[in-house]
Amino acid sequence: MKKYFYLFAAVLLSACAAKISAPTDVQLAEASKYYPGITISDLNDSKALYENSCGSCHPLKKPSSRTEEQWRTIMPKMVVKANKKGYGIDKMKEDKLLAYVLSARNTATPQ
Ligand code: HEC
Structure with a gap:
């Protein structure tokens, strides 16, 4: 019985942690329009x-909460x-971040 409780708790935890779903190939194709050559690892x-x-x-x-x-x-x-808080986002990281957000936005399933 206890075993099932832990299993349940783990499933619940991982469900909460995944706020935005992991990048897919569909998102990668979309992101490439904004940042040619971007990889899944970049995403x-x-x-x-x-x-x-x-x-x-x-x-x-939410990426879908704003227009492009x-x-x-x-x-x-x-x-x-x-960057004032020390995240050190340079121009390349910023461009990839924008490509990430816009591609997540464009491929998001409406909810
Ligand atoms: C140092 C604190 C801080 C950090 C870090 C931060 N924000 Fe904000 N954000 C704010 C504040 C304060 C506002 C509201 C005032 C404003 O719009 O400037 C805001 C507002 C926003 C809005 C609403 C603006 C609008 O006009 O609709 C969005 C979207 C947003 N942030 C996205 C981001 C994104 C994306 C990042 C990461 C790159 C980020 N924020 C990082 C402080 C922060």
Whole structure:
């Protein structure tokens, strides 16, 4: 019985941890339009950066909550804020982060 409890708790925990689903090949194809040559590993890095730095002052914003135009305006401002906190996001990381967010936005399943 106890065994099942731990199993249940683990499933519940992992469900909570996965706030945004892991990048897929579909998302990769979309991200390549914004950043040619981007890889799945880049997307995973950008996802981690997004979840850590962009959720550090306010709750994480859903990629689908803003239009592409809004993201293009907001991202540079927020990167400046994140860098003041020491996240060290250079131009290349910023461009990949934007490609990550826009591709996540465009491939998100409506909810
Ligand atoms: C140092 C704190 C801080 C960090 C780090 C930070 N933000 Fe923000 N963010 C704010 C504050 C304060 C506001 C509200 C005021 C404003 O819009 O400037 C905000 C607002 C926003 C908004 C809403 C703006 C609008 O006009 O709709 C979005 C979207 C956003 N942040 C995304 C991000 C992303 C993406 C990152 C990571 C690159 C990030 N934030 C990192 C402090 C932060």
